[in-house]
Amino acid sequence: MVARPGLRAESRLFTALLLWLIAASCLAASAASEQIERGRYLVHAGGCISCHTADRPDAIPLAGGRRLETPFGIFYAPNLRPDRKTGTGGWTDRDFDAALRQGRAPDGSLYYPVFPYPAYAGMSDRDVSAIAAYLRSLTPVHNPVPPHELPWYLRWRQVMLGWNLLWFDPQPFQADQRRDAEWNRGAYLVRHLGHCGECHTPRNVLGARDHSRELAGNPDGPDNENIPGIRQDREGGIGQWTIDDILLFLEVGMLPDGDFAGSSMSEVIDDNTSQLTAADRRAIAVYLQSLAPLHSP
Amino acid sequence: MHHRNLTALLTFATLAFAGTSFSATAPADAIKYRKAVMSAMAAHTNAFSLINFGRVEHQDHLRAHVEALAAMGTEVKVLFPAGTDTGNTDALPLIWQEQEKFGQLVTAAEKSTAELRDAVVAGDKAATMKAFKAVGEACKGCHDRYRKEKK
Numbered sequence: 001m002v003a004r005p006g007l008r009a010e011s012r013l014f015t016a017l018l019l020w021l022i023a024a025s026c027l028a029a030s031a032a033s034e035q036i037e038r039g040r041y042l043v044h045a046g047g048c049i050s051c052h053t054a055d056r057p058d059a060i061p062l063a064g065g066r067r068l069e070t071p072f073g074i075f076y077a078p079n080l081r082p083d084r085k086t087g088t089g090g091w092t093d094r095d096f097d098a099a100l101r102q103g104r105a106p107d108g109s110l111y112y113p114v115f116p117y118p119a120y121a122g123m124s125d126r127d128v129s130a131i132a133a134y135l136r137s138l139t140p141v142h143n144p145v146p147p148h149e150l151p152w153y154l155r156w157r158q159v160m161l162g163w164n165l166l167w168f169d170p171q172p173f174q175a176d177q178r179r180d181a182e183w184n185r186g187a188y189l190v191r192h193l194g195h196c197g198e199c200h201t202p203r204n205v206l207g208a209r210d211h212s213r214e215l216a217g218n219p220d221g222p223d224n225e226n227i228p229g230i231r232q233d234r235e236g237g238i239g240q241w242t243i244d245d246i247l248l249f250l251e252v253g254m255l256p257d258g259d260f261a262g263s264s265m266s267e268v269i270d271d272n273t274s275q276l277t278a279a280d281r282r283a284i285a286v287y288l289q290s291l292a293p294l295h296s297p
Numbered sequence: 298m299h300h301r302n303l304t305a306l307l308t309f310a311t312l313a314f315a316g317t318s319f320s321a322t323a324p325a326d327a328i329k330y331r332k333a334v335m336s337a338m339a340a341h342t343n344a345f346s347l348i349n350f351g352r353v354e355h356q357d358h359l360r361a362h363v364e365a366l367a368a369m370g371t372e373v374k375v376l377f378p379a380g381t382d383t384g385n386t387d388a389l390p391l392i393w394q395e396q397e398k399f400g401q402l403v404t405a406a407e408k409s410t411a412e413l414r415d416a417v418v419a420g421d422k423a424a425t426m427k428a429f430k431a432v433g434e435a436c437k438g439c440h441d442r443y444r445k446e447k448k
Contacts (some may be wrong), residue, residue: 157332225446244352252433260433262441270434 032133039134042127044275046120046193050267051077052189062135063087068114069223072207073150077116083140096132097125101170103160110160111209112148113168119195121170127193167208179290182279186287189280190215194272199227199264202296215288217296225263229295230288236295238288246285250274324380329388331376334369341366342432349425363417366432370410374403387445399443406435 017056043049043062054065064087066081079087095106103117104110111117128194153159168291173192175184190196202218217229217236238246244255250273253260260266273281322330345362347353377399382390392399409431416424440446 220361244350247344248350253437254342254346254433257345258339258341258346260436260438260440261341261446262437262444265448266437266441269437 020172035130035133036137037134038127038182039130039132039137041275042131042193043134044272045189045280046131047116047195047268047272048080049271052080056083060141060143062138063141064145065143070207071115071220072112072114072154073148075112075150076145076147078145079141079143080135081138081141081143082136083142086142086144087140088135089140091132091136093129093132096135097128100128100131103164103168109157110164112154112157112160113163116195117196118168118170118209119169119192119198122173122188122192124173124188163206163208167206182283182286183290185280186283186285189276189284190287194284196230213294213296215291216294221264223264231291231294233288233293233295237293239293243282243289244287246288247278247281250276250281250284251278322378324378325384327378327381328384328386328388331381331388332374334372338366338369341369342436344358349429353374354361359417363414367410370407374400375448384442389443389445392443399439402435402439406432406439409435 007122049061051066051068052064053059053061054063055067057234059065060081062080064077066077068075068077081087082089082091084090091099091106098104098106099111100117100120101123102121103113103115123212173188175189179187197209197214200218201211201213202213202216202220204210215230218227219229231237232239234240241249241256248254248268252274253266253269255261273284276284341362345359345366348355348359348362377388377392379393382388382393409428413425413428413432416428
């Protein structure tokens with residue numbers, strides 16, 4: 001038989017091309033699924049589940065409806081599932097970015113800071129896209145949520161323009177070069193993604209966090225709870241806790257005296273901190289242990 | 298005559314007093330006892346975790362703490378008699394308003410401490426960790442619903 005080198009080379013080239021296409025699409029698919037998986041992790045680390053899931057045993061995660069009582073009125077957390085009518089269906093990456101980091105809905109209306117966009121403002125581009133990818137990957141659920149019950153002077157959302165002007169200063173997270181990567185990861189998780197300060201930092205009369213008392217405890221916390229400080233005070237803080245005490249608390253919820261607290265923190269532990277990697281929990285603990293003592297009366 | 302009357306009265310009073318103290322526990326003491334058992338459970342949990350997570354030696358104590366915890370787990374169901382909802386307690390009235398649900402949660406907690414004991418006895422590290430988390434969930438579940446958190 002006479003070899004036909006031309007044809008052979010051609011078919012080889014074709015096979016190579018085919019293999020390359022398959023590999024490329026597989027890579028793209030695995031990159032996409034990796035991003036979705038990262039987004040799933042971030043949605044836990046960002047505490048989205050706790051607020052955007054109704055407080056019922058049969059509630060669908062992230063479909064919204066949870067009632068949040070605050071000194072400014074009653075809010076109902078919106079549906080984050082990609083339903084076109086009642087959720088985030090059709091949102092672009094830009095829409096998610098504006099919502100998370102600027103507190104602005106796709107129609108241009110403003111969110112109330114019960115949604116922690118002032119903390120999320122420091123979130124990285126990569127994390128915003130991953131959260132968007134994950135939320136888009138969820139099954140849409142049609143779940144209309146009741147309107148917020150607010151005093152007349154807050155019903156007009158654009159009133160938040162003034163609030164934002166006064167208190168909202170969106171800054172991307174800046175790593176502190178004098179500290180190591182672990183500390184910086186902890187700072188990012190505590191101050192931005194995990195938004196610990198939303199409960200643990202006291203607020204002024206207009207509901208803005210008092211940055212001079214960051215994480216120093218909030219006697220008028222959500223649901224009328226007295227939220228303890230988590231700086232290094234020996235009283236009113238966690239100055240007597242060892243790093244292992246913090247780690248065990250964030251993982252299983254045990255306090256250093258062997259008690260298991262109920263309260264809103266137990267939910268944060270279940271949906272957020274217990275779902276983190278051990279390395280991220282350690283980063284949080286390392287960061288908290290670096291905070292100078294300071295506590296609110 | 299006068300004396301005899303007084304003696305009789307005193308005897309009667311003493312007997313009556315002794316009678317009541319034997320027949321019913323003062324609610325204040327029932328609450329005190331409840332707190333003592335709860336604190337003891339927390340202390341054993343704490344000691345257990347220090348050994349279990351390798352922060353102290355004393356492996357030989359592990360069994361004693363988990364046995365105590367499992368034993369006290371069975372006591373919880375009788376720690377909330379009627380009439381102990383007021384006074385020096387953080388227990389919320391909801392306990393006595395939904396006895397059935399409360400009972401279910403207490404039974405779940407009892408079961409979880411027993412499972413922790415079994416895992417320790419079997420020397421199964423992974424099962425011990427899992428059971429320890431479940432004990433925590435059971436404790437938190439009840440405290441969240443039925444205990445007034447410190448204000």
